Amino acid sequence: MGDGATRPTDYDSALLQLEREVERGTVAAPPSDSTIGRWQRQAEQLLASLHETTIPGRNRLVRKAERFLSSLEELRERKARYLARRKDINQAATYEPTLSLSPLPATFARQQLSASILEALSEAEYTATQLRQDQTDPVAPSPTIEPPTALPIPIDSSEAKQPPNPVATEERPTSIHSADPSTPPPQKKRAPFVPTHPSLSRRTDPIIAVEGRLAKPDSFEAARSIALAWLTKHGFEPPPDRTTDFELRTKKGHTANAVTLPDLGLWAIQAETADSALEGRRWRVEMVLLNAQPTPAVSVTLTAISPGGSPQPPTSIPTLVTRLAQEIGLRDTDDGALFTAGPTRISDFASLGRALVALRSPKRNRPILVLSTYLKDEQLKTFMDPKGLADKLGGLAQVFVLDREMVWSFNEEVGRKAAVSGATIRFFRPGFTSDDEPGRHPVWSPTELNTQGLNLLGLSGILLQEAAYQSLRALERDDATPAFDQVREMVLRRQIEEARRKAEIAASHRASGDEVASLQDELASEIDLRKLFEEDNTNLHADLEEARSERNASRDERDTLRGRVMFLESRVQKLMGQLREKTGAVEPEFPDNWEDLEDWCNEYLGDRIVLTRKAVRAAQDSHFEDIEYAYRVLWLLAEEYVPARRSGGESYKESLKKMGLEITPTGRSAHQHRSKNTYQTDYKNERVTLELHVTGSNDRDPRFGFRIYFHWHERDQCMVIGSMPEHLDNELS
Structure with a gap:
């Protein structure tokens, strides 16, 4: 029975x-x-x-x-x-034949927005110069009304290609909009340049940068309407005439500026709003819009300007970018990738081919996120909500969803090291190849979230930060979009040329002295303003280039070393796994004493579980009676928990449950001053925190209560056990 x-x-x-x-x-x-x-x-x-x-x-x-x-x-x-x-x-050797069956959307000319702007502005300056030459009387001007001797400054190609600041630097206020918000608005049409002062230190942190083409033809006015509506929502009152420059200030101290060249289809705005969470911090949004062909080009950047020494600003995307992506759509200028308000499903070989072409494209400068569809409780599910994720990353990354039928095909093409399967999401950085070392394209699963103490909202924040960082690196290219200040400076050059032309025309027609003096004063004012801009920009660009080079070199070296270490570690783990498969996972004998603990772990657990000297001493000093049970738990963790952590999955939970066990965080006790030393141990010359524990019996009698306190070491992919099998003191003890 x-x-x-x-x-x-x-x-x-x-x-x-x-x-x-x-x-x-x-x-x-x-x-x-x-x-x-x-x-x-x-x-x-x-x-x-x-x-x-x-x-x-x-x-x-x-x-x-x-x-x-x-x-x-x-x-x-x-x-x-x-x-x-x-x-x-x-x-076929590639996916191009498949793509021809379902072609990509119409491609765009690979003309960069920056090149278009520079070309337009160069044309503007050239046109103004030609008008001046055509309309100037050949008779030499009178000495009494001769214009200033300052020569026109041509557009320097190296200066024009300077990108916006992509790194956090200490700098000083450069315009009146950086001053106290209570400062009354300027009376002149264009705000004068405020000299810098070393005591007014501030830090500039670029947050995101979106550059590309609008997805729809003839959408220039629609994009400008979205931008003006965004300004209105922030308390500004733009003028009815959209073709005029403006400078605005709200009662809250927010400022907005716009410059435009209607005949060339160029419109740019810069808006600064005060941060309600941190006094002294301002958020700067810049948008440059060009009515180019076949569709308008656009660039939007977000920058945080904070007091020196203030905390790092949070990552976010302006609603201006979100609305552009949702209502018009954005296309990458290099590879034509479409960024809209939703994810892209990979449901057949045509869509798989397009995804792989995008993934492998050497022109790609934005990340790609791939989620797999898996079966759970007879329902198809994904690890995260693809629609919500695509909305949050609109304009910064592409989101692909693998149908269950396409998972095997995708993994075969990208290789095992970049596979996406089950409840996972993988972040593919630009420049992907199947030979990339593990770790360059990180992957997350529920197990990983539990270890890091994250939820899905926290993970989406990490993905946003990664995507934002990649967007800033794209601006470090030589053909990056000019910043608003550079565009405004170049527009000023055209205005200077116009003022010079008027002065020369007046001189050639022997205009009255008052008229000539007025024109010369206007010209001198414009030239002084331009010189102030150029002096400050030259100093800033030199500092920024040096900081950018140092930052990039350090990050590249770090990424390379981290990828190499992870590759070697994964290789060791793979070989150890193959060895275990050949020898077989035969359940060993479980001792009934603690004297054999260290030797037994070394022989049967290998690199999967590391028992520190602190843990060995704790076990040998314990009063726990069911010693064989403790050995059996260690064997279960090595055979099921560690492999699951390394490859993803939660199959180990059922086995733990059968033995009356579960794995949970240790809680606040691991970080409180009174008890944190108890919840730490030494491993490979570093101090690690025992943030997780295997919980068994909660009996406070040391003969029956059971705990294993450990740290999951991400680099070595192993359990580091710091104490067992009794309870450690916590905040409730």
Whole structure:
């Protein structure tokens, strides 16, 4: 009778083990026919045994086994479909033939926005010069009304290509808009330049930069309307005439400026708003819009201007960018990628081909995020909400969703090191190749979130920060879009030329002395203003270039070293796993004493679990009675928990539950001053915090209560155990 009472649990356990094995063995790539055959034989043996016995719940178990066998048949059919389509697509060396069946949207001329602006402004200056030459009387001007001797300053190509500041630097106020918000608005049409002062230190942190083309033709006015509506929402009152320059200030101290060249289709704005959370911080949004062909070009940047020594500003995307992406759409100027308000589904080989072309494109400068679709509780799910993620990253990254039928094909193309499967999301940085070292394109799963103490909202924040950083690196190119100040300075050059032309015309027609003096005063004022801009810009550009070079060199070196270490560690783990597969995971004998603990762990747990000297001493000094149970838990963690942490998944939870265990964070005690030393241990010359613990019995009697306190080491992909098997003191002790 006793045997009959345990058999249902045995059958349940065997079927559950088979289901978990199938889940692990099919999520990233198709299993071999021999593996499917082995699963089928095991299930058929269980089913035959069930037919020969009479136990409670037999009919339920029979149905469960039959459903499992049916799922194996579906798996075979799915694999057959995959192999048939793979054969077809592999007849071509690349995905271009597939793409021709479903072509990409119309491509754009690879003309950079910056080149267009510089060309337009150069044309403007040239036109003004020609008008001056054409309309000037050949007779020499009178000495009494001769214009100033200052010569026109031509557009210098190296200066014109200076990008906006992509790194945080200490600098000083450069315009009246940086001064006290209570300063009354300027009386002149254009605000005078305020000299810098060393005591007014501030830090400039670029946050995001979006550069590209609008997705729809003839959308210049629509984009300008969106920008003006955005200004109105922030308390500004733009003038009705959209073709005039303006300078605005609100009662809250917000400022906005616009410059325009209507005949050339150029319009640019700069708006600064005060931060309500940190006194002295201002947020600067710049937008440059050019009515180019085949669609208008646009650039939007967000910068935080903070007092020196203030905290790092948070990452965010202006609603101006979000509305442009949602209502018009944005296209990357280099590779034509479309950024709209939603994700892109990969549901067939045509869409898979487009995604792979985008992923591998050497011209790509924005990240790509890929989520896989997986089956859970007979429902298709994704790790995160693709629509919400695409909305949050609008204009900064592309979001792709892999249909379940396309996961194997995608992983085969990108390689095992960049695979996306199950409940995961992978962040592909620009410049992807299948030979990239592990870690260059990070992946997240529920297990990883639990370890980092993150939720999905926190993860989306991390993804936003990564995407924002990539957008700033794109602006470091030589062909980056000019900043608003540079555009305004170049517009001033045209105005100077206009003033010079008027002065010369007046001189050639012997205008009155008052008129000439007025024109010369206007010209001198414009030239002085330009000189002040140029002097300050020259100093700032030199400092920024040096800081940018140092920052990039350090980050590149760090990324390379981190990727190399992760590659070597993963290689060691792979070899150790292959060794364990060959030798077999045969359950060892579990000692009944603590003296053998260290040697036993070294022999059977390998690199998966590291037992520190602190943990060994804690065990040898403990009063815990069921010593064999502690060894058995260590074996379970090494066989199921560690592999799951390394590859993703949560299959270990069921095994822990059967032994009355679960893994949870240690809580605030690990960080409080009174107890944090207790929750720390030494590992490879570093001090690590035991932020997780395996919880068993909560009995406060040390003979029966059970805990294993550990740290998951991300670099070495192993458990570092700092204390076992008794409870540590916490804030409730």
